[in-house]
Amino acid sequence: MSKHHLGEFEEIVILTVAILHGKAYGIAIIEEIEKRLNRRVSIGSLQTVLKRLETKGYLSSELGEATKVRGGKRKRFFTVTAYGLKILEETKNQRLKLWESIPNTVFER
Amino acid sequence: MQHKKNCNPPRWLILFFSWFCHPDHLEDLEGDLRERYDQRHRDVGKRKADWLFFLDVFSLFRPAFIRPIKSNHPINIFDMWKHNLIMTLRNFKRSKTSFLINLLSLSSGLACAILIYLWVVDELKVDSFHEKGDRLYQVMELWEYPDRTDMITATQGPLAKALSDNIPEIEHALAIVDWIEDYQLTVEDKNTQAKGFYVGPEFFDVLSYDLLKGSKDNVFEDVNNVVLSKKTAEQLFGSIENAVGQSVEVNHQALFRVGGIVENPPSNSTYQFDFLIHFEKFREYFSWVNSWTNHGPATLVTLNEGADHKVVTEKINNFYKTTIDKQKVKYKLLSFPDQYLYSRYENGEIVGGRIEYVRLFSFIGLLIIVIACINFMNMATARASRHAKSIGVKKTIGARRRVIISQYLTESLLLTALSTTLAIFFVRWVLPQFNLLIGKEISFQLSLSFILVLLGITLATGLLAGSYPALYLSSFKPVDVLKGDIKASWREFFVRRGLVIFQFTMTIVLMIGVLTIYRQIQFVQSKNLGYDKNQVIHFNLNGELPKQYNTLLTEAERNPEIKAVSRGQQLINHGSSTIEVAWDGHNPEEMIAFHNFNVDYGFLQTLGIKLLEGRHFSKKFGTEQGKVIFNEKAIEIMGMEDPIGKQVTIWKDFQFEIVGIAEDFHFRSLHTAIEPVFFIIYPENAQEVFVKLEKGKEQEAIQKLESLTERLDPNYIFDFNYLDEEYAQLYAAEQRVESLARYFAGFALFISCLGLFGLVIFTADRRKKEIGIRKILGATSMSIVYLFSKEFTRLVLISIVIGSPIAYFLSKNWLEKFTYKIDLSLWYFLGVGLVVLLIALLTISSQALKSAYVNPKDYLREE
Structure with a gap:
């Protein structure tokens, strides 16, 4: 069941892509992560993860329309695939199950 | 963009990025980088933004994004070369004239270069066969006069023995008397004239001549022994088998016993002898040689391994000064194998010798190849208009520049290979005459090293000839050429003219040089010498x-x-x-x-x-x-x-x-x-x-x-x-140089004119319509010829103007070697210039006349 294991950063990236919903491209993702998690992300490590997730089939990407900003370069927009969503779901469920299994006394102190 | 002036990231980083980045990601990643940079530029200023940009670029410099070394669109190599080959052959077939002109000029150029190569290699091989060559030295005497220092090979007779006795670094010292002209050797009724040397018994220790009979330790064990060359032994005894131990009468005066047989000295040996006699006998016959005040024999020494010849020279001079000191003489050691090439001395220093001619001819060989390559370049670029469309189409459907370059290089390499083959046949054919001319016995052997050299020459020539046209033709912009917009760019035109001028300049320099040498030799041959040498x-x-x-x-x-x-x-x-x-x-x-x-x-x-x-x-x-x-x-x-x-x-x-x-x-x-x-x-x-x-x-x-x-x-x-x-023999070296150079200058002129011929044909073809129209409007044939000649004659004239001063300078320099010399008169330059101009004009007008006499309707009928 859990042979597709998501790393922590991978999970964050997929979630952010899902949050941005259709507007997820490199810089937007970085800014979103920085805003929500207050965590610095280098462009290199983000792109590596994006690429890895895409080859695993969790994400798909396509180039957008050319605009005049960015030196005329197109953006690459990422979306979460159905498979990716399923994995997210699974991960979430696993976590939830773990949460539920914590005895109540642990938090009561 | 609302913010001010420069919001571009450092250019070199962008270049670096687009160089390493995988093409699939290049666009969006560069966009991301730029977007971030713009943002930061606004927020934190240029300097900080530059620095962060730098970090970003390097954070992307990781395996996932680095482009693969191999292109991701593999070229079909086999088909490409097949295509190139077909195109090349088709081009050859379609433009036969330029093919022939190129073939002829390249093969004659290569033939000259190969001949020169053979000669140079032979010169460099002289005396290189001595095994101890790297520590074999000739002892030279330095005579210091108030106004000059002479360096001579004649040394005192006792020197060799004194040196080997007193200088520990000297392994062997050898005295040689090499000036004996002809002695008569007699065995019973057989008689032969032979050239002999008197040599010390260390002869075979120092020099590497093969003994066929006898060993180097015993051939001179008796002072009455003589060592015969194989040739002489066969003349006197029929074969070398039973010669050892027999008696030989020398000059009808003394009897010698054959102590050994030596292989005939190879043709690349400066020492040529028929027999060797012990140096002791020379001392016996000519007692003057025993004195320290007389100078005659040559002295050769081999040093111990690792000994420094400068230190040894010092020691020899010290030894002489402290022990002998009969006359004011100094010594100097010169490498014996180098003597052949470096034997012109001035004031006790080597200033040149044959090596100058070796260098000169190597240079001439190179020059002739360059002149031949220029023909190819000019013909190829001149024909560019014909190729332009095909290049444009190819580029449009995706051919890269490299592919086009490879096509033209194939053409030049194939042509050069063909030319080399032709040149080899030519060289084989003229080699006997060439040998006669240079007084050598070079044989033509396709050894491995020679084949490698030939391949190297072919490759280098092909690349030299093909690179400029390939780069030039492949640089066409498909849009321009397909629109039919090929401007005969002024640069191309200029380059072609420049190359023609270069060809003719070099030809003229060569020709004036040859004329100078020829006149100087004539001058010395006919100079009143103060005696009558005729009859x-x-x-x-x-x-x-x-x-x-x-x-x-x-x-x-x-x-x-x-x-x-x-x-x-x-x-x-x-x-x-x-x-x-x-x-x-x-x-x-x-x-x-x-x-x-x-x-x-x-x-x-x-x-x-x-x-x-x-x-x-x-x-x-x-x-x-x-x-x-x-x-x-x-x-x-x-x-x-x-x-x-x-x-x-x-x-x-x-x-x-x-x-x-x-x-x-x-x-x-x-x-x-x-x-x-x-x-x-x-x-x-x-x-x-x-x-x-x-x-x-x-x-x-x-x-x-x-x-x-x-x-x-x-x-x-x-x-x-x-x-x-x-x-006349005194000037054999110069005479040879002159006759060799004469042929090479002839070739240079021939090749240059071939190139000119090709260009004229091309121009005539391109200006067909113009000529037709001119003729219809009433131009005479002469005015058409003039039209053609004007352009090219100007190039030749410019070459004469440039070439003459260069030739003047070089000839003057060469003449410096003679104490008695000719003056360089103006008519040398005018004469050569006139001859070149005439030949060039003949070349041009042969084609110009042809097109001038064509019926204009043939030119205008098309379309």
């Missing part, structure tokens, strides 16, 4: 002849074909000189070498040497011993006024009275100035008979002399030399 033969007295000389003289003079007979010493390159001449007011510290000629009565008259003052030697005055005749130069050096009758002391103890002054005459090559000379009567030492023959009756006279000598001594071999031929 004079000379031969050596040996065997019984010295005793029979008087009979020979009277019998010979009886013949009407013989004008005069006398004897003396070798005239051309006369060797013996002395510094022991003393006169009133002579400063003994000042060393001046006087050439001494030991002669018999009538010697000066036979050679036509004229007297300025005084009288010739004559029997009328009783004994002439103690009388001397000096030349002008000697008198000038001694500073004598009214010298006739004055006394001089020669060889310390002998008094001589001056009876005459001879006009100066040249007995050495005109490289050197006239030197002081004196003549004395000394028949015993006058071994060379000089005979002046009647003009036109030389053959009869020679026959009579031959039968006369045979009657006087049946064993004598009548071997004579013409004086004028010997004199």
Whole structure:
């Protein structure tokens, strides 16, 4: 069941892509992560993860329309695939199950 | 963008990024980078943004984003080359003229280069076969005069032994007497003329000549041993098998025993000998060699491994100074194998020698190849308009520049390979004549190294010829050429003209150079030398002849074909000189070498040497011993006024009275100035008979002399030399250079004109319509020819203007080597220029006339 294991950063990236919903491209993702998690992300490590997730089939990407900003370069927009969503779901469920299994006394102190 | 001026990230980082980044990600990642940079530029300023940009770029420099080394669109190599080959062959077929012109010029250029290569390699191989070559040195003597230092190979006889006894670093020291001309070797009834050396017993330790019989330790164990060359042994004994131990009579005087047989010296050996005799015998026969004040034998030494020749030189000089010190002499060690190439000395330093010619010809070879390559370049770029469309189409459907370049390189390489093949055939065909010209025996062997060299030459030539057209043609922009917008760019036009000018400039320089050498040689050959060298033969007295000389003289003079007979010493390159001449007011510290000629009565008259003052030697005055005749130069050096009758002391103890002054005459090559000379009567030492023959009756006279000598001594071999031929021999090196260079200059001119021819054909083709229209409007054929010639003639004229000063400078420089030389007159330059111009004009007008006489309707009918 859990042979597709998501790393922590991978999970964050997929979630952010899902949050941005259709507007997820490199810089937007970085800014979103920085805003929500207050965590610095280098462009290199983000792109590596994006690429890895895409080859695993969790994400798909396509180039957008050319605009005049960015030196005329197109953006690459990422979306979460159905498979990716399923994995997210699974991960979430696993976590939830773990949460539920914590005895109540642990938090009561 | 609302913010101010420069919001671009550092250019080099962008370049670096687009260089390494995988093409799939290049666009969006660069966009991301730029977007971030813009943002930061606004927020934190340029400097910080630049720095962060730098970090971003390098954070992306990781395997996931680095482009693969191999292109992700593999080229179908096989099909590409197949296509290239087909295109090439098609091009050859379609433009036969330019193909032929290219083939002809490249193959003749390559043939010249291959011949030069063969010659250069042969020159470099001379004396390279000695195994101890890297520590084999020749001991040179340095004579320091007030105004100059002479360096000579003649050393004192005892030097070799003294050196090997006293200098520990010297492994072997060898004395060699190499100037003995011809000795007669006799075995029973067999007789042969041979050239021999007197050598020290270390000969085979020092030099690497193969002994066929005997070992290097015992061939000279007895001083009466002689070592024969294979050739001589076969002449005397039929084979080398039973020769060892047999007796050989040398010059009908002494018996020697054959101690060993040596392989004939290879043709790349400077020492050429037929037999070797122990140096001890020379000391026995010629006691002068035992003195430290006489100089003659060459001394060669091998040093111990690792010994420094400079240190050894120092030691030799120290040893001489402290132990011997008879005369003011210094020594210097020069590498023996290098001697052949580096044998021109000035003031005790090597300043050149044959190596200059080796370099010169290597350069000429290169030049001719370049000239041939230029033809290819010009033809290819001139035809560019024809190829433009095909290049445009190819590029449009995705051919990269590299593919187009490879196509044109295929063309040039294939053409060069073809040309090399042709050139090889040509070289094989002319090699015998070439050998004759350069006096060598080069054989044509396709050894591995030679094949590699040929491949190298082919590749280099092909790339040289093809690179410019390939780069130029592949740079066409598809949009421009497909729109039909090929401008004959002024740059291309300029380059082509420049290349033509270069070709002709070099050709003109070569031709003027050749003319200079030719004129100089003619000048020295015909210069009044102060004696009459024509119709004079000379031969050596040996065997019984010295005793029979008087009979020979009277019998010979009886013949009407013989004008005069006398004897003396070798005239051309006369060797013996002395510094022991003393006169009133002579400063003994000042060393001046006087050439001494030991002669018999009538010697000066036979050679036509004229007297300025005084009288010739004559029997009328009783004994002439103690009388001397000096030349002008000697008198000038001694500073004598009214010298006739004055006394001089020669060889310390002998008094001589001056009876005459001879006009100066040249007995050495005109490289050197006239030197002081004196003549004395000394028949015993006058071994060379000089005979002046009647003009036109030389053959009869020679026959009579031959039968006369045979009657006087049946064993004598009548071997004579013409004086004028010997004199010409002094300039053999220059003569060879001149005749070689003459051919190469001819080739250069030929190739250059071929190129010009090709360009004219091309222009004529391109301007067909123009010519047609002009003719219809009434232009005469002459004006059409003029139209063509104007353009190209101007190029040739410019070449003449550029080439002449270069040629002037180079020729002047070469002439510096001669003491007596021609003046470079204006007509050399004008003459060569005119000849080149005429030939070029002929080339041009042959084609121009053709197109001028074509019926214009043929030109205009198309379309």
